[in-house]
Amino acid sequence: MAEKEFWRWKEYNWHDENIDWHGCDAITAGVDVGSVSSQAVILVDGKLYAFATTRTGSDSPKSAQKAMDWALEDTGMTLDDIHYKVGTGYGRVNVPFADRAITEIACHARGGNFMYGNSVRTILDMGGQDCKAIHCDERGKVTNFLMNDKCAAGTGRGMEVFANLLSVPIEDIGELSFQVEKEPEPVSSTCVVFAKTEASALLRKGWPKNKVIAAYCNAMAHRVVTLLERIGVEKDFAITGGIGKNIGVVRRIEKELGITALKADGDTQTAGALGAALFGKALLEKSRK
């Protein structure tokens, strides 16, 4: 019998049935091929029309195509109907249908600006295998950034490993992490493998799962706060990426920073692809002038 995959987060697609894209002036798309997940976002005249979020496979071009096909599903739209397509993420140069590649750092800043509003000055992107602390201006243009180095602690992949270790669905981790009598000390915050070893020891010692989860969320929050402190946090502050959906980590980051993160109007995991699609719109307009 196949082992249950507790790490699996929700893969889904969506489109706005109230928008009729036929005859629209600017249809643009962004595809974010990340190390763990891939997203495609379609904008119609600058408005969010459709998106899909799915797991990245071993083949970047196929992952890009899969995300795009899924975003297009049931819309009646085809790839040829899209006027400008931008690739981003670590697989950005492997998006076969892209007109241009832009880094995920620029795209998360632009997507975060759209998602959270133009008051955002610091964006923390907690992705599959890296974290980025980004400063941006009122247009969502990057003014400074910092990425984690040589370590996947504090990233989505680390959380996936933990969900499987504890046999807890990844989407329940945030809530469960607060079901503890007292906040425990964080486990190792510098290495996913060490954290896993430490958690296994705590479970053997008789710690309830929720307490171990809390210790891990605490470690992850502490890890990214040290990254943020190196660059400084300017208000308003927002979190993008998959971990942005995990309140166990988000609230602990907020507590450690003493700042409340803006609430997202949309799926934080799609911010990079959204930014890419927005850049696509600007590039399309420039190309028509």
Next chain:
Amino acid sequence: MGCFCSYVPEEILVAGNILPVRVLGSHEPQNVTEPYLFGMYCPFCRDVLAQGLKGRYDYLDGITLSQSCLHIRQSFIAWREHVEVPFNYYIYMPNKVQTKAATPYLKTEFEKYKAHVEEVVGKELTDDDLDRGIAALNRNRELMHKVYEYRKGDTPMLTGLEAMYMTVSGMWVDKDEHSAEMEKVLEQLPDRQMIRDTGTRLLVVGSENDDTAFIDMVESVGATVVVDDHCTGTRWFWNSVETGDDRINSIADRYIKRPPCPTKDWEERWRFPHILQLCKDFNVEGAIVIQQKFCDPHECDIMPLRKTFDEANIPSLFLEFDVTVPIGQFKVRVEAFLEMFGVDDLF
């Protein structure tokens, strides 16, 4: 003669008809240095020692260290102990160069080194020999300056990668042969047609750097490295020996006054105004600050150096180097940095 630092007085070696060879790493993973170097010593000193232990410098007749940092000193000491080499010499190059006593002190140390070289070659070095050594080095430096001049224009006539090949090869090749090659290059440079976009003009500054793969990557994503402050670049060749009657004193004075390594750049920081001048002269738009992991002297400079860049409105990107550089991870950082200069078309 294997030189463990750019502070080894090559003039004296050339005077003795000895070929100075800068000892550098290979940028390959290795597993031979663990018994000899602490884990928190820098990857460059580790890479250097690995080359000795693997026998890749088995053609050397001798090695010389001119004191700079503890890490490379440990590589030298381990090399001396564990790699067979006929001659070795440790020059007590002072770290306190910002004192009047520095040149006379270094003069005495270089006199001792001259005596060592005389022992190696089995003959006395005359003033004529020293003049020949000084002339060869000065000519080589002057030609490198002339080549660097061609990087100042709107269209640099050579890439940063080509400049790195030029300077690093100059640390290995016979000076006269190297100078002759540069003279040929200088004849061709004015008419060279560059078929690449210059992109963002960058300065690269920091620890030892001979990582051609890194520079190549940077220049493949919309930038040109127009100048550097590295001991494998300008810090090595920037100033010449001002000849005087006391040759050894003149040579010592040159090494005391050259653009300093951060181990020697105190109590004032002489290097920062020099770097800002390079930025001005070469029309630099942004700086990449690199540090060999655990390189304490450069690490101590990073915060004030980046502050200096900020105050001069020169954006900077910091990257930490290891024996092998993760090109993919660095590429996204460099590309995002470059996008900061040119994203106006995206809004």
